[in-house]
Amino acid sequence: MGKHQCRIIIPDLDSQVDQNEEWIYVEKDGRRLKLRLHDYGQLYKIPGLYEKIFYEELNCDSPSVVCGLLGDALRETGNPDGDLRVFDFGAGNGMVGEKIKQLGCELLVGVDILPEAKEATERDRPGLYDRYYVLNLADLEDDIRKRLESYNFNTLVTVAALGFNDIPTQAFLNAFNLLQDEAWVAFNIRDRFLSESDDTGYRQALESMINNNFEIMKETRYCHRLSLNGEELCYHAIVGRKTGNVDIASFVSN
Numbered sequence: 001m002g003k004h005q006c007r008i009i010i011p012d013l014d015s016q017v018d019q020n021e022e023w024i025y026v027e028k029d030g031r032r033l034k035l036r037l038h039d040y041g042q043l044y045k046i047p048g049l050y051e052k053i054f055y056e057e058l059n060c061d062s063p064s065v066v067c068g069l070l071g072d073a074l075r076e077t078g079n080p081d082g083d084l085r086v087f088d089f090g091a092g093n094g095m096v097g098e099k100i101k102q103l104g105c106e107l108l109v110g111v112d113i114l115p116e117a118k119e120a121t122e123r124d125r126p127g128l129y130d131r132y133y134v135l136n137l138a139d140l141e142d143d144i145r146k147r148l149e150s151y152n153f154n155t156l157v158t159v160a161a162l163g164f165n166d167i168p169t170q171a172f173l174n175a176f177n178l179l180q181d182e183a184w185v186a187f188n189i190r191d192r193f194l195s196e197s198d199d200t201g202y203r204q205a206l207e208s209m210i211n212n213n214f215e216i217m218k219e220t221r222y223c224h225r226l227s228l229n230g231e232e233l234c235y236h237a238i239v240g241r242k243t244g245n246v247d248i249a250s251f252v253s254n
């Protein structure tokens with residue numbers, strides 16, 4: 001079983017199972033566990049399991065794609081602001097932090113809602129982040145807002161964490177509003193949340209942000225990962241610069 005010391009068994013799944021309902025069996029220490037792929041807290045508890053499922057089995061490459069696109073934009077603009085002061089929102093166990101560090105980063109702060117994410121980061125990638133907070137930004141208290149604002153972030157990166165009941169629009173826009181004007185924003189999102197048929201509020205919120213408070217510099221549609229059935233899950237990676245704060249109260253309902 002090698003370094004991960006667990007075995008993944010992919011069940012024969014009905015093709016109708018949605019991305020956030022997918023599940024697998026994991027055999028570890030003679031026990032068989034049934035885990036949902038979006039039950040990140042359980043996945044992070046087992047060293048290497050998140051990487052093995054998403055990166056080795058399901059070909060996820062989103063941290064490289066999103067951070068690579070940000071790197072391209074920085075090179076093309078000559079990176080006028082110098083070293084990055086990065087807010088990695090939905091940081092998980094640090095896969096994105098590792099990539100962003102390679103871009104030349106003066107400060108790296110991670111936030112995730114799960115204590116298991118922070119524990120896994122400290123266990124598997126100690127010292128990667130300058131600070132890592134377990135926080136719910138949907139409900140941003142004043143002292144937390146002030147502390148995060150004091151970092152003067154000039155970059156927000158959010159990878160594989162929007163949609164599917166993960167980061168709600170309110171929390172993402174709160175994070176956006178913490179940034180300095182002209183900050184870089186790099187994120188990805190499943191294509192369906194930007195389509196006409198979206199009824200989750202994401203399209204409305206992101207459209208308003210993009211039309212009024214954001215200048216897109218780079219965008220690409222790509223395969224975020226395979227589903228357990230082998231189908232490509234298409235995402236948009238978007239990189240741009242903040243032009244002003246979003247008026248969140250005017251349209252966010254969740």
Ligand SMILES: C[S@@+](CC[C@H](N)C(=O)[O-])C[C@H]1O[C@@H](n2cnc3c(N)ncnc32)[C@H](O)[C@@H]1O
Pocket residue numbers: 040062063089090091092093094095096111112113114117135136137138158159160161165166167168171
């Ligand atoms: C698929 S993981 C992605 C982790 C990392 N960005 C990566 O690309 O490997 C999604 C992460 O978003 C976090 N998340 C979900 N809802 C959140 C919220 N409301 N606030 C902060 N983090 C959240 C989850 O706990 C999880 O760690």
